[in-house]
Amino acid sequence: MPPGLRRRTPGLRREEVAQLSGVGVTWYTWLEQGRDINASPQVLDAVARTLRLDPAEREHLYDLAGVAFAPGPEGHADSVTPEIQRVIDDLRTLPAAVYNSGYDVLATNAMYRRLFPAVDAAPPAERNVLWALFTARPCCCCMVNRDTELPMLVATFRGAYGRHVGEPRWEGFIRRLCAASEWFAELWASGDVAPPGERVKVIQHASVGNLHCTSQSLTVAGSPESRIVVYVPADAESHTRLDALRTLDDPLVGCTTHARPVSLERATQSRS
Missing domain, CATH: 3.30.450.180 (Beta-Lactamase)
Structure with a gap:
């Protein structure tokens, strides 16, 4: 990401999380604020990947958004049975x-x-x-x-x-x-x-x-x-x-x- 303005704290800005996740800044702001919005599993997964959440943190994000969490198999396989x-x-x-x-x-x-x-x-x-x-x-x-x-x-x-x-x-x-x-x-x-x-x-x-x-x-x-x-x-x-x-x-x-x-x-x- 471009460095942008001087940061007061380390990490991504709200606008940068939204950009990397492929969602609007307003929608992501409402998600952070806990507003009653429709958050699909696909969008939550995109946010989780942007924030590099581990499986437990990803499940917690689903819980906060009120979406049923369904853990899936590892997507990027390395071998076959x-x-x-x-x-x-x-x-x-x-x-x-x-x-x-x-x-x-x-x-x-x-x-x-x-x-x-x-x-x-x-x-x-x-x-x-x-x-x-x-x-x-x-x-x-x-x-x-x-x-x-x-x-x-x-x-x-x-x-x-x-x-x-x-x-x-x-x-x-x-x-x-x-x-x-x-x-x-x-x-x-x-x-x-x-x-x-x-x-x-x-x-x-x-x-x-x-x-x-x-x-x-x-x-x-x-x-x-x-x-x-x-x-x-x-x-x-x-x-x-x-x-x-x-x-x-x-x-x-x-x-x-x-x-x-x-x-x-x-x-x-x-x-x-």
Whole structure:
């Protein structure tokens, strides 16, 4: 936040809390004063995140506002259960993965690792869809239609970010990716927001050629900000190429100019 006028006490001003929470100053003033206003759980959660309240403090805020408190599961998942891993492993003919709301790749099946070998070869801290797409060479980016697909991904990511404003994990990732990619920084500064939706992704693969796939998302029970994403061929040619990909033990990473086996890519990552 800009420093503004000299502060008599440390902390956020009322206007700053309202701004960071996405509510009006007058409404927030009435909330502080205990007036009879309609406070939704979504708005109370936004205020709680701005003030960095712990679970007990968040529940107390609900009580003060006269809203029923319903504790939910942790939103930003870091892993999957063995049962969810088995679900995607049993999808033997289709690439499938589990993403959290920040596009971290939490789990993959064998076909996903063949379709997106760069993600599998990356260090654990960099197994993130946005990081992989924006830090790759433009020619080696797995998305052929990157000019339309990547802006939509950033807009969808911003939609999820609204539930995590101020969280160090999210803010740190955004800062690192802005520093690593000028294009991401430009898209992020635009402020565009979009809901998740079904789109045809054109995926380039140096081993089998381009594939047209749609991504289908399935919510994971008990983890509302995680989802199983399955890539389904959109045409017969892509179906044939995906079948050919199943037989590859060491698929190629990158474009046709810079392609190299994933085993070599993984070895390079381990040395860096």
